[in-house]
Amino acid sequence: MSDVFIRNEREQQLVQYARxxxxQIEKTAATYDERGEFPFEHFKILEDAGYFRLTVPKKYGGDEISLYELLLVQEQLARGDASTALSVGWHLLTFLNVREARTWPEPVFAELSRKAVEEGSLLNIITSERGKGNISRGSLPGTIAKKVNGGYIISGEKAFASLAPILKQFTIIAYLEEENLTAEFLxxxxxxxxxxxxWDAMGMRATGSHDIIFHDTFVxxxxxxxRHRPNEVNRFLADGRVYSLEIPAVYLGIAGSARDYAxxxxxxxxxxxxNNTIAHASHVQQKIxxxxxxYQTARRTLYSIASQVEQIPAIKEQLADDxxxxxxxxxNNVIEIVTxxxxxxxxxxxxxxxxxQRLFRDVQCSRFNPPADDVVISQLAQGLLVDEKQGAFQL
Structure with missing residues (x-):
């Protein structure tokens, strides 16, 4: 059966490339999962194939694939090894996000792009911290940046730093004491x-999501x-967060693999x-x-939003709830599919x-990638209630 979400020859080629x-990486996925080791071998395969440059702008030697195309390739890659796909996805997502939001100084972005293309250098944003609450929910980071002559001294600790074993550079969110602001540092x-x-988790065991400590690190x-200034949209919230659709695309890849296996x-x-295969059992047909x-509802939702972003770019800011x-x-669907x-x-x-059993463990991790279920539900409810109150006041 042809994939109705592959719309043209370019997308077909990208999907075949990712497949x-x-x-290749599926051959050793179970081994790295069992050992809980980072799959350097997988990343060498991806580097040699030019995977790290997919979302880098063309002017810096990249392929500059679209959000829609990114979802297609990441969904396919995750079918082979979800840990590898989720990890490299942060790199691809970062370049796509920054190239569209244009929040970093261009010379810095140009150099990081060059390193990704020419040196296979990976990038990720590390925000999580143990015991400090969720920064995405308004908590201030415990990582502190103090101004000194010529730069800043960074001290603190980050957790769940995917790609940690292979990263040479990465960005973090730190608190600027003198300015009472948070900022992103390279x-x-x-x-x-x-x-x-x-990192020794139940699922996504090969992401290398270790802790990182900054011992009075000068930058x-x-x-x-x-700087994240009050009342300004930062790059994480820019364009209605449409770039974060890459995350559920990875989990859809897991579900697709489980579906095909079953x-x-x-x-x-x-x-x-x-006296026949179990495909003839009514209860098996019911579950299938x-x-x-x-599965089809989830894929339709994912690619419909991405298609809408391409067709009407100006609508991106309105898609945060979507x-x-x-x-x-x-x-939630993919967890049920694997079950x-x-x-x-x-x-x-x-x-x-x-x-x-590996797919089942990996897919459980979807609940812990932002935004969490309770945050989604709460924000939707509050948005409706605020609108309702404002309407009542207008009456």
Whole structure:
């Protein structure tokens, strides 16, 4: 069956390209998952194939693929190894976001783009901190930036730093004491930057999402990329956060892999009680049908929003709620899809040697990528209630 979300020859070529890479990294995905090790081998494959330059602007040697195209390739890559796809996705997402939002000084962005294209250098934004609350919910970072002659001294600790083992440079959010503002800084690994191997999670075990400690790390003034001023939209909220659709695209890839595995199993597993394959059992057909409704609804939602962004760019700022709803719905759907796939396959699906148990563990992590379910629900409700109150006052 052809994929209705592939609209032209260029997209078909990109999907085939990503499928080829997905097939290669799938060969060792289970090994890295079991060991909880970072898959440097996978990233060498991606680098050699030019994957790191996909969202880099053309003027800096990149391919400058669109948001829609990014979703297509990331969904395919995640079918092979979700940890690798989620990790490299932060890099791709960063370049897409910055090239569109234009929040960084252009000379800095140009140099980082050159490094991505020519040196295979990866980039990520590290924001999370242990015990400091969620920065996206308004908490101030515990990482402090103090002004000194020629630059800043950064001290603090970050957590869940995906790509940590391979990153040479990355950005962080820190609190500017003198200005009472938060700001984004470009950090370069050196002896004052310590990576602690703390990542030992249930799912997404090969993302290398370790902790990073800054021991009074000096950075020059040009390392301050931009300040988050009150009442100004920062790059994370820019364009209605449409670039963050890349995250549910990865989880859709996991669901698609589970779906295909379960269907193949149903077609090829013989049942002596049925005197036929289990595909002929009504309860199996019921679960496959339910699984397909969830899967197609999720894909339709994802690609419809991305298509809308392309067709009407000016509407992006109005899509924040749509993006939140898409993340909420898709990630809940994919968890249910993988669960149903395991029910179809049966008890063998919980074996450590079975692919589905890895997909099940990986897909649970979707709940912990922002925005969280409770945040989405609360923001939607508050938005409706505020509008209602304002309307009442106008009466």
């Amino acid at each position: 080829g890479l997905s097939t 950090m370069t690994k050196n002896e004052q930057v310590e990576v602690l191997n703390t 020059p003034e040009e390392a301050l990329l931009y 269907i193949d199993c149903a077609k090829n597993t013989y049942s002596y009680s049925l 049908g339910e699984m397909e409704v969830l 993006v939140s709803i898409a993340k909420y719905m898709i990630c 149903k796939a395991m029910q179809i396959v049966g008890g063998r699906s919980i074996s450590k040697s079975n692919k589905l």
